[in-house]
Amino acid sequence: MSALYPEIEPYDHGLLDTGDGNLIYWETCGNPAGRPALVLHGGPGSGCSTTARRYFDPDIYRIILFDQRNCGRSLPSAADPQTDLSLNTTWHLVADIERLRLFFSIDTWLVFGNSWGSTLALAYAETHPERVAAIVIAGVTTTRRSEVDWLYRGMAPLFPEEWHRFQQGARVGSQQPDQDMVAAYHRLLNDPSPQTRLKAARDWHDWEAASILLADPEGLPSRWADPAYLLTRARIITHYFTHGAWLEDGQLLKNVARLAGIPAILLQGRLDVEAPLVTAWELARAWPQSELQILPHAAHSTANPDMSAAIVAATDRFRNFLQK
Numbered sequence: 001m002s003a004l005y006p007e008i009e010p011y012d013h014g015l016l017d018t019g020d021g022n023l024i025y026w027e028t029c030g031n032p033a034g035r036p037a038l039v040l041h042g043g044p045g046s047g048c049s050t051t052a053r054r055y056f057d058p059d060i061y062r063i064i065l066f067d068q069r070n071c072g073r074s075l076p077s078a079a080d081p082q083t084d085l086s087l088n089t090t091w092h093l094v095a096d097i098e099r100l101r102l103f104f105s106i107d108t109w110l111v112f113g114n115s116w117g118s119t120l121a122l123a124y125a126e127t128h129p130e131r132v133a134a135i136v137i138a139g140v141t142t143t144r145r146s147e148v149d150w151l152y153r154g155m156a157p158l159f160p161e162e163w164h165r166f167q168q169g170a171r172v173g174s175q176q177p178d179q180d181m182v183a184a185y186h187r188l189l190n191d192p193s194p195q196t197r198l199k200a201a202r203d204w205h206d207w208e209a210a211s212i213l214l215a216d217p218e219g220l221p222s223r224w225a226d227p228a229y230l231l232t233r234a235r236i237i238t239h240y241f242t243h244g245a246w247l248e249d250g251q252l253l254k255n256v257a258r259l260a261g262i263p264a265i266l267l268q269g270r271l272d273v274e275a276p277l278v279t280a281w282e283l284a285r286a287w288p289q290s291e292l293q294i295l296p297h298a299a300h301s302t303a304n305p306d307m308s309a310a311i312v313a314a315t316d317r318f319r320n321f322l323q324k
Contacts, residue, residue, distance in 0.1 A: 003309035004054040015075070016066075016096075016103055020087050024096055025073035026066040028104075030058035036106045037315065038097065039065040040124075042115030042139075045236030047072025047223075051302070055112065055311045060319045064109075066100060068093055068120075071232050078239075079231040081190065081197065085239045089246045094124050101131060108133040110318055112311070114302050115139040115275065119245065119252065122283075126258040134321060135264035135290075136314045138307060139272060139300045140280035142252040143245040151274060152181040152241075155211065158273065162210040169203030186238035189231070201230040204238070211273045212301065256286040263321070264290040265314040269298030269307060 010027035017023055027048075037056050041048045048065040056063045069088040070078040077083060097120075101109065108131050113121035118137035125132040141147055156163040170184035188200035205224060223229045248254075264287065268280040277294065284292035293314075298307040 003305070003312045004051070005056065005058055005312070006054070007050065008053050008058050010053075016099060018069075018092075018096060018099060021076075022069050022087065023075040024066055024069065024100070025075075026064065026100060026103075029053045029063040029065070030056060030061045032062060034060050034062040035319070036104070036109035037061045037063050038100070038109050038111050039063065040097075040111065040113035040117035040120045041065075041068065041072075042113075042117050043071065043233055043237060044068060044116045044120075044240045045071040045078065045233040046116075047229075047232075051308075052112075055308070056315050057319060061110075061315070064100065064104065066096070069096065071236055077228070077232055078235045079228040081192075081194075085236070088236065088239065089243070090120065090123055090240070091246060093120055094127050097124050098128060098131075107131070110134045110136065110315070112136045112315065113138075114311075115141060115300065116143070116240075119143045119247075122252045122256075122259075123247070125262060126252065126255045129258050129260075129262060132259075132262050134318045135259075135262060136267070136311065136318070137264070138267040138302055138311055139275050140266050140268055140283060141275045142250075142279055142283070143241075143247060144253075144279075145244060145249050147275070147279060148182065148241045148244075150276065152207075155273065159207075159210040162207055166203060166207040169200065169206075182238055182241045185234065186242045189235045189238055197231060197235075198227055201227070201234040204234040205230050253282060253286060256283065259287055260289065262289055263318075265317070266290055266292045267307065267310045267314065268292065268294055269300060269304065270294055270296045271299040274300040 008029050010029050013027035015023040039052045047067045067074040111121045111132055119141050121137055170179050185200055185204050191197055266280050268277050284290050295306045298304045
């Protein structure tokens with residue numbers, strides 16, 4: 001039996017105008033008078049999912065989800081090569097979260113994020129600690145240079161065949177043997193040729209598929225069948241990682257003292273190849289109010305039954321702690 005709460009539809013949704021040409025899609029589920037909980041999706045650029053609605057007791061929580069800039073149902077879409085991503089940075093997203101909080105007249109809320117969403121949750125909480133009542137993060141990342149380097153170079157010995165194909169895809173128009181994969185694909189995903197952009201998006205996701213299928217042998221996310229989704233996600237990821245997510249290296253760990261007093265549950269799969277345990281361990285050591293739970297049979301995917309059950313158990317623990 002699934003640990004997730006039953007499927008649920010939003011009771012409201014809309015587009016929030018940021019004032020700089022972006023429209024942010026948002027939706028609210030659960031109890032309109034409930035305890036506010038914010039969901040920060042991964043990627044960056046993956047968009048919010050229907051599954052994430054089910055991590056919270058809908059009788060208790062007012063669940064708020066949004067598609068981060070230029071992905072999902074937010075406009076304009078990064079799949080369009082004419083869409084300028086210069087106003088899509090970590091700090092624009094942090095400002096968008098505050099816009100949403102004010103829009104919904106929320107004082108404090110629980111913040112949940114997975115994968116890239118955990119980086120964004122930490123960046124937001126360190127900027128606005130007085131607005132965060134509690135944090136739950138899964139597949140912990142802080143987007144340090146070492147973490148990005150691991151994803152697009154360090155993992156190569158684990159997947160030699162897939163790595164070879166990934167390198168070959170990056171060598172369009174270049175024969176340099178030791179290219180920066182992120183920079184190379186960033187260029188290809190912004191190429192004038194639609195065919196070049198789409199091939200780069202597919203090649204990028206084929207590399208990611210190697211570790212995802214290891215974590216979740218049942219298959220890849222269904223959204224990966226949509227070329228527009230692949231273009232959006234790959235273009236935004238390479239945009240962020242080329243720029244180091246606009247974070248000083250190690251910034252979120254260095255500034256963890258700003259989170260003093262905020263209770264948190266950190267959920268990490270022992271078998272997580274994409275985000276190795278060391279980052280969650282280092283964060284937990286630096287953050288006394290956090291509790292690290294290591295799931296022995298889980299990897300990076302939140303679709304893993306152990307991980308999804310742990311997320312639900314964590315949000316359930318905070319039900320009575322949070323104020324409406």
